[in-house]
Amino acid sequence: xxxxxxxxxxxxxxxxxxxxxxxxxxxxxxxxxxxxxxxxxxxxxxxxxxxxxxxxxxxxxxxxxxxxxxxxxxxxxxxxxxxxxxxxxxxxxxxxxxxxxxxxxxxxxxxxxxxxxxxxxxxxxxxxxxxxxxxxxxxxxxxxxxxxxxxxxxxxxxxxxxxxxxxxxxxxxxxxxxxxxxxxxxxxxxxxxxxxxxxxxxxxxxxxxxxxxxxxxxxxxxxxxxxxxxxxxxxxxxxxxxxxxxxxxxxxxxxxxxxxxxxxxxxxxxxxxxxxxxxxxxxxxxxxxxxxxxxxxxxxxxxxx
Amino acid sequence: xxxxxxxxxxxxxxxxxxxxxxxxxxxxxxxxxxxxxxxxxxxxxxxxxxxxxxxxxxxxxxxxxxxxxxxxxxxxxxxxxxxxxxxxxxxxxxxxxxxxxxxxxxxxxxxxxxxxxxxxxxxxxxxxxxxxxxxxxxxxxxxxxxxxxxxxxxxxxxxxxxxxxxxxxxxxxxxxxxxxxxxxxxxxxxxxxxxxxxxxxxxxxxxxxxxxxxxxxxxxxxxxxxxxxxxxxxxxxxxxxxxxxxxxxxxxxxxxx
Numbered sequence: 001x002x003x004x005x006x007x008x009x010x011x012x013x014x015x016x017x018x019x020x021x022x023x024x025x026x027x028x029x030x031x032x033x034x035x036x037x038x039x040x041x042x043x044x045x046x047x048x049x050x051x052x053x054x055x056x057x058x059x060x061x062x063x064x065x066x067x068x069x070x071x072x073x074x075x076x077x078x079x080x081x082x083x084x085x086x087x088x089x090x091x092x093x094x095x096x097x098x099x100x101x102x103x104x105x106x107x108x109x110x111x112x113x114x115x116x117x118x119x120x121x122x123x124x125x126x127x128x129x130x131x132x133x134x135x136x137x138x139x140x141x142x143x144x145x146x147x148x149x150x151x152x153x154x155x156x157x158x159x160x161x162x163x164x165x166x167x168x169x170x171x172x173x174x175x176x177x178x179x180x181x182x183x184x185x186x187x188x189x190x191x192x193x194x195x196x197x198x199x200x201x202x203x204x205x206x207x208x209x210x211x212x213x214x215x216x217x218x219x220x221x222x223x224x225x226x227x228x229x230x231x232x233x234x235x236x237x238x239x240x241x242x243x244x245x246x247x248x249x250x251x252x253x254x255x256x257x258x259x260x261x262x263x264x265x266x267x268x269x270x271x272x273x274x275x276x277x278x279x280x281x282x283x284x285x286x287x288x289x290x291x292x293x294x295x296x297x298x299x300x301x302x303x304x305x
Numbered sequence: 306x307x308x309x310x311x312x313x314x315x316x317x318x319x320x321x322x323x324x325x326x327x328x329x330x331x332x333x334x335x336x337x338x339x340x341x342x343x344x345x346x347x348x349x350x351x352x353x354x355x356x357x358x359x360x361x362x363x364x365x366x367x368x369x370x371x372x373x374x375x376x377x378x379x380x381x382x383x384x385x386x387x388x389x390x391x392x393x394x395x396x397x398x399x400x401x402x403x404x405x406x407x408x409x410x411x412x413x414x415x416x417x418x419x420x421x422x423x424x425x426x427x428x429x430x431x432x433x434x435x436x437x438x439x440x441x442x443x444x445x446x447x448x449x450x451x452x453x454x455x456x457x458x459x460x461x462x463x464x465x466x467x468x469x470x471x472x473x474x475x476x477x478x479x480x481x482x483x484x485x486x487x488x489x490x491x492x493x494x495x496x497x498x499x500x501x502x503x504x505x506x507x508x509x510x511x512x513x514x515x516x517x518x519x520x521x522x523x524x525x526x527x528x529x530x531x532x533x534x535x536x537x538x539x540x541x542x543x544x545x546x547x548x549x550x551x552x553x554x555x556x557x558x559x560x561x562x
Contacts, residue, residue: 057392057562077395084389090309097312104308105394 014063038198081145085156095125114147134161195285222283227275314412325423359447366451368420373455376409377462381473388562457511460549468556488513
């Protein structure tokens with residue numbers, strides 16, 4: 001069985017333009033069943049457009065999407081929950097009204113689970129959506145999504161507006177859903193959360209996927225060679241020509257080379273410049289993200305390999 | 306899918322019912338006050354006075370235009386930030402739109418009935434005119450004719466707004482006045498070319514199909530602003546309803562969230 005056959009979500013060559021702006025360009029990825037897939041990107045990178053095109057909310061100019069081996073159909077939504085980035089709740093309806101609307105629309109609605117989530121998120125279901133805080137609106141949208149016990153979850157910034165405690169609840173819900181066989185696709189600016197929950201990630205930049213893969217494999221393949229010099233870090237220009245060096249950050253006495261693949265050769269060359277200390281560190285997902293989108297990171301705390 | 310729209314329709318109907326009950330209570334209070342001062346003079350039994358039900362239906366039809374206008378923005382209301390919720394239900398876009406519109410249609414019929422039951426009948430009863438209400442042989446046809454008018458107007462509102470985001474209420478609110486004026490201009494004694502232009506244009510205006518009555522001792526004589534035979538006007542009105550509803554759904558299908 002190849003990877004496409006295992007994929008419960010298959011996105012192939014998806015492209016979408018808004019006027020002269022290429023919102024997404026040739027985006028392709030596959031999500032295996034039961035996994036959590038994080039889609040990362042800066043604002044305007046194309047995450048929401050990707051979701052909209054996947055779910056038929058926007059028309060893709062090119063490409064195809066398969067969910068469970070078939071194109072999107074109305075019936076697919078019986079087991080698919082989508083939480084959009086912006087609040088889509090009806091202001092004039094109460095939480096209870098939204099729950100009832102969901103109950104009448106989805107066969108898989110689980111009233112007990114919905115009540116439990118309402119309690120967990122401490123939402124007053126008798127209040128109109130307009131009267132709920134932004135965080136509670138997000139929590140209500142998540143409650144509606146999880147209450148149908150979906151097999152596919154597409155969550156666009158699900159933690160937006162939630163306090164840290166409820167963000168933790170959401171993370172637990174995602175992990176629990178995936179453990180129960182559901183497939184989760186989420187975007188988030190909370191890279192730390194994605195790192196904790198997701199087993200696969202893709203990074204979108206200016207509408208294109210610049211890197212994707214299993215989180216552990218990406219992290220295993222991406223290292224930082226960190227060297228301290230006295231009194232100042234040298235230029236180390238020869239490293240910039242090295243294709244395995246993704247970027248170099250100099251910060252006073254410290255130089256960090258972000259390396260894809262084996263860091264030994266890079267470490268050896270830096271060592272030749274006689275640093276006072278040198279070490280190889282793992283990159284976290286945020287490092288990988290920053291490198292991928294080409295943004296110079298500010299000084300970050302060192303982590304031992 | 307129908308539940309959200311049902312809530313919206315019920316809320317509007319509740320407000321309408323409250324308004325009618327308030328009017329009834331005020332009317333009753335005024336009648337009691339007038340009676341106490343000896344100023345009340347109700348008509349006595351007469352075989353010549355008749356109030357055809359068709360006239361009451363026409364009043365109900367006019368009253369139902371207002372909820373029809375409000376419900377006529379229902380698809381546009383979804384396009385005001387709720388498509389992500391609406392279009393991720395297990396139903397096609399067409400099915401969703403038809404469900405919403407069907408609930409609205411039921412709401413318009415209910416508004417028609419509410420006007421009859423909560424406003425007209427109590428008002429007539431209070432002034433002792435209820436016994437003069439008479440049903441003609443074409444009662445069912447008259448009822449359908451008067452129902453078709455707000456329904457066709459509703460469909461036009463949907464067609465005008467289904468593709469809009471945010472300003473749909475303003476569009477239908479503004480549309481009502483020219484629609485009434487067009488109907489009036491179509492029957493106004495204008496110079497030939499102008500009359501012909503307005504008369505032709507009025508055929509696509511549901512409000513121009515409003516059926517008027519000329520009441521005499523012999524009963525009520527019906528006519529419409531378009532001066533075409535009523536059966537033909539009925540068929541055209543129903544045709545407009547279908548065309549406008551189809552236009553609304555066509556636009557709705559092309560939307561993007």
